[in-house]
Amino acid sequence: DVKVTQSSRYLVKRTGEKVFLECVQDMDHENMFWYRQDPGLGLRLIYFSYDVKMKEKGDIPEGYSVSREKKERFSLILESASTNQTSMYLCASSWDRATGANVLTFGAGSRLTVL
Amino acid sequence: GQQLNQSPQSMFIQEGEDVSMNCTSSSIFNTWLWYKQDPGEGPVLLIALYKAGELTSNGRLTAQFGITRKDSFLNISASIPSDVGIYFCAGHLMEYGNKLVFGAGTILRVKS
Numbered sequence: 084d085v086k087v088t089q090s091s092r093y094l095v096k097r098t099g100e101k102v103f104l105e106c107v108q109d110m111d112h113e114n115m116f117w118y119r120q121d122p123g124l125g126l127r128l129i130y131f132s133y134d135v136k137m138k139e140k141g142d143i144p145e146g147y148s149v150s151r152e153k154k155e156r157f158s159l160i161l162e163s164a165s166t167n168q169t170s171m172y173l174c175a176s177s178w179d180r181a182t183g184a185n186v187l188t189f190g191a192g193s194r195l196t197v198l
Numbered sequence: 199g200q201q202l203n204q205s206p207q208s209m210f211i212q213e214g215e216d217v218s219m220n221c222t223s224s225s226i227f228n229t230w231l232w233y234k235q236d237p238g239e240g241p242v243l244l245i246a247l248y249k250a251g252e253l254t255s256n257g258r259l260t261a262q263f264g265i266t267r268k269d270s271f272l273n274i275s276a277s278i279p280s281d282v283g284i285y286f287c288a289g290h291l292m293e294y295g296n297k298l299v300f301g302a303g304t305i306l307r308v309k310s
Binding site: 087127173 | 233238246288300301302303
């Protein structure tokens with residue numbers, strides 16, 4: 084019944100390392116999103132994508148990049164991890180073209196610690 | 199960016215009590231969504247509201263889309279221990295693309 088899968092639930096990385104967070108959805112959704120969640124700040128949008136090979140910056144894109152080579156997969160990349168990127172990362176997808184439903188479905192989250 | 203003010207920030211209530219939380223904004227929204235996040239999991243949709251004035255229930259949960267389109271509330275009746283978690287409101291502004299704007303969340307703790 085899992086619809087949005089984030090392959091890594093917990094990661095510990097060192098400062099300067101390159102980090103890949105993978106997300107796959109099986110609902111044939113058009114849109115995919117990466118959020119960052121920090122206590123007291125709610126969910127902040129990093130990047131999103133409306134289509135394959137398409138990406139747009141969210142509210143806090145600095146220090147991140149993304150890749151969407153296939154419709155079902157949206158990857159978040161930290162080119163050089165820093166301690167202030169320690170956070171919970173949430174992937175989500177939306178827009179069922181068949182039904183018109185445009186509600187976000189989230190993955191379980193990836194908790195990243197950068198030492 | 200757009201802001202949603204969600205209150206209260208946290209609640210610590212007795213089992214069986216009713217709970218109320220709300221979100222307000224200076225901007226007009228076309229949809230309001232309420233999500234719940236259990237510890238260690240991603241947020242799950244509770245209720246979606248699409249029309250001003252709409253009142254929708256989901257079991258013990260009731261949510262309303264404010265008439266001004268700038269606010270929404272969520273009520274939980276007769277709270278139980280499994281209601282603990284973080285509740286987020288989210289608003290969808292058409293002018294903001296397909297992105298949702300999220301409130302900072304309300305942490306609910308229930309005393310059994």
